[in-house]
């Protein structure tokens with residue numbers, strides 16, 4: 001929130017890699033070590049541009065051990081959490097466990113959770129609150145499918161998700177929120193919403209947060225774009241005023257590609 005990068009931002013940009021259901025716990029160590037070495041060789045300033053990875057649950061202990069052991073500045077989080085804290089919820093993972101594993105973040109409401117697992121806005125609202133109960137920062141994912149976009153209802157649809165998923169969330173929690181706008185039609189398809197689309201949606205989300213809370217809260221919330229982000233398109237998207245970072249899927253599994261996304265400022269200079 002306090003770091004300024006090229007004069008445009010007053011929020012620290014966040015470059016987040018969602019590994020989805022890829023990389024076992026052994027592979028996760030190799031990937032993370034390579035990423036750390038690559039960024040360290042490039043003298044990346046992690047305070048200027050934050051880097052976070054979201055490995056599968058089963059990798060988190062290994063990731064924690066590596067991050068602590070090598071004193072890495074890379075943040076990490078889980079891809080989901082239970083809305084409950086403990087009990088008879090077979091297969092679910094409590095935010096309490098994630099906090100013990102050193103997670104800073106947790107994804108909530110990724111479109112693959114909404115569509116494949118049928119998670120409702122009511123459930124996601126409970127998950128956002130569960131994250132805060134355990135001092136985890138939720139990265140709330142919102143966005144429309146292709147039919148909604150084609151009908152021109154993408155703004156209304158996405159803002160409805162924001163309102164429903166944040167209902168009853170206190171302002172002091174909302175101020176540290178991260179929201180990722182991910183048009184479902186652009187996820188893993190190679191289709192990318194243009195920088196202007198990303199800006200339009202992020203600006204609309206920020207205005208909605210201001211109306212739900214106030215301008216101070218809205219100015220603290222970091223807004224990410226996700227959907228087929230690559231090194232070649234990241235800089236143009238991140239140049240937009242209200243885009244504070246990116247949530248990267250496929251390209252986060254390629255160390256060189258992801259490191260170049262992290263170093264987007266380098267590309268801004270030559271644009």
Ligand SMILES: O=C[C@H](O)COP(=O)(O)O
Pocket residue numbers: 018110182186187188189190226227228229247248249250251
């Ligand atoms: O969480 C990441 C998004 O689903 C984007 O995935 P993608 O970069 O593979 O399109």
